[in-house]
Amino acid sequence: MRGFGHRRTVDDALAWVDAQSVRGGAETVPLLEAVGRVLADDVTSQYDVPGFDRAMMDGFAVMAADTAGASAYNRVRLAVTGEVLPGTAVVGRVERGQAVRIMTGGPMPAGADAVLPVELAEIDGTSVYVVGEVPPERNVGRRGEDVRVGMRVLNAMRRLRPQDIGLLASIGMSEVSVVRRPHVRIVTTGNELLRYGSRPEGCRIVDSNGPMLVGLVSRDGGAVTDVRIVPDEPSAIRGAMDEEADVLLVTGGSSVGQEDHAPRLVAEHGELAIHGIAMRPSSPAGMGRWGRKLVFLLPGNPVSCLCAYDFFAGRAIRIAAGRDREWPYRRASLPLGRKLVSVVGRVDYARVVVVDGKVEPVAISGASVLSSTTRADGFVIVPADREGFAPGQDVDVFFYE
Ligand code: AMP
Ligand code: MG
Numbered sequence: 056m057r058g059f060g061h062r063r064t065v066d067d068a069l070a071w072v073d074a075q076s077v078r079g080g081a082e083t084v085p086l087l088e089a090v091g092r093v094l095a096d097d098v099t100s101q102y103d104v105p106g107f108d109r110a111m112m113d114g115f116a117v118m119a120a121d122t123a124g125a126s127a128y129n130r131v132r133l134a135v136t137g138e139v140l141p142g143t144a145v146v147g148r149v150e151r152g153q154a155v156r157i158m159t160g161g162p163m164p165a166g167a168d169a170v171l172p173v174e175l176a177e178i179d180g181t182s183v184y185v186v187g188e189v190p191p192e193r194n195v196g197r198r199g200e201d202v203r204v205g206m207r208v209l210n211a212m213r214r215l216r217p218q219d220i221g222l223l224a225s226i227g228m229s230e231v232s233v234v235r236r237p238h239v240r241i242v243t244t245g246n247e248l249l250r251y252g253s254r255p256e257g258c259r260i261v262d263s264n265g266p267m268l269v270g271l272v273s274r275d276g277g278a279v280t281d282v283r284i285v286p287d288e289p290s291a292i293r294g295a296m297d298e299e300a301d302v303l304l305v306t307g308g309s310s311v312g313q314e315d316h317a318p319r320l321v322a323e324h325g326e327l328a329i330h331g332i333a334m335r336p337s338s339p340a341g342m343g344r345w346g347r348k349l350v351f352l353l354p355g356n357p358v359s360c361l362c363a364y365d366f367f368a369g370r371a372i373r374i375a376a377g378r379d380r381e382w383p384y385r386r387a388s389l390p391l392g393r394k395l396v397s398v399v400g401r402v403d404y405a406r407v408v409v410v411d412g413k414v415e416p417v418a419i420s421g422a423s424v425l426s427s428t429t430r431a432d433g434f435v436i437v438p439a440d441r442e443g444f445a446p447g448q449d450v451d452v453f454f455y456e
Contacts, residue, residue, distance in 0.1 A: 276376025
């Protein structure tokens with residue numbers, strides 16, 4: 056067995072990802088499926104919303120001038136000439152001395168410029184007595200107060216929120232143009248692996264990386280098209296890598312040992328751009344191209360797999376999906392409770408917990424111990440030029456949640 060002769064820097068690998076990744080094209084999806092997707096184009100409204108002046112309260116549509124000086128001691132009588140309900144068009148207009156009964160959301164009759172709320176009205180048969188003043192415009196929502204014709208309501212590259220979907224519906228849209236999700240294929244390699252749903256048995260383990268990667272990819276806006284386990288056989292791995300995708304994630308066998316076939320295959324049949332990275336965990340990670348596909352070789356140890364995904368593959372997927380390329384993790388600067396040791400020359404991905412506002416490294420934290428990432432609140436990155444951080448020093452914590 057031979058080791059890596061030379062490891063590339065994390066920055067080199069990130070630069071490669073940035074240079075190779077492109078945002079996907081646009082596709083049209085039904086409005087109800089668009090939440091969380093990234094808008095491909097600016098959206099401009101063809102409509103005023105609402106398309107008419109309307110009552111904002113239940114009461115009477117009146118001419119404000121008719122209510123001038125009205126009070127409980129100086130009641131003003133108006134003749135009730137009709138009723139407007141939401142969704143029905145109005146006929147006729149309100150003249151001086153008249154009122155039309157109106158419900159919230161009903162269109163304002165012509166002539167009326169205010170709504171007298173029921174609290175200021177005493178009803179008596181076909182008359183209404185006004186017991187308080189309403190100034191012009193009071194309780195009236197004007198046409199276009201929400202959205203105007205020609206207004207740009209949402210900008211391209213926005214990630215659609217539920218309320219955005221509501222707004223798009225309000226301007227008459229039933230489908231929307233969004234950035235296409237990159238199609239991602241997950242190939243898990245290892246003779247020892249059982250498919251998820253199996254029970255661990257004998258000298259075999261259940262694949263954790265496949266299910267974990269499905270979650271990571273969908274979080275980052277990718278569409279997983281296939282997850283499969285293949286044995287450590289070059290022909291089987293090659294067959295799986297030949298299938299169509301935008302991004303291929305291969306886990307396991309990414310190093311330079313006898314059973315590490317994937318890097319050799321990529322070097323032979325594609326382009327192995329980077330292999331071996333000065334980081335811990337994940338140093339046996341690699342990346343390159345296979346036809347038009349971007350390929351990421353993720354180490355089999357689950358923590359390494361998570362880390363290499365987050366550093367490199369996730370970034371490529373987020374770029375393709377039109378998302379922010381940086382980590383989707385909340386970040387906070389907090390003091391270290393204990394020292395955090397690293398080595399100059401490599402980037403460390405240290406799992407940490409936050410106890411009483413202080414950051415503590417997770418004790419058992421080997422690359423094979425996936426539970427170190429489930430017990431951790433997040434992680435701290437120790438840059439390559441540092442030997443670590445001293446207790447009391449503020450560090451940036453990236454929170455998994
Ligand atoms: P490898 O990178 O293939 O040399 O695997 C390194 C270690 O990670 C070995 O102990 C494997 O059994 C383990 N491993 C590989 N793939 C997976 C996986 N998909 N899920 C859980 N553990 C794995
Ligand atoms: Mg293996």
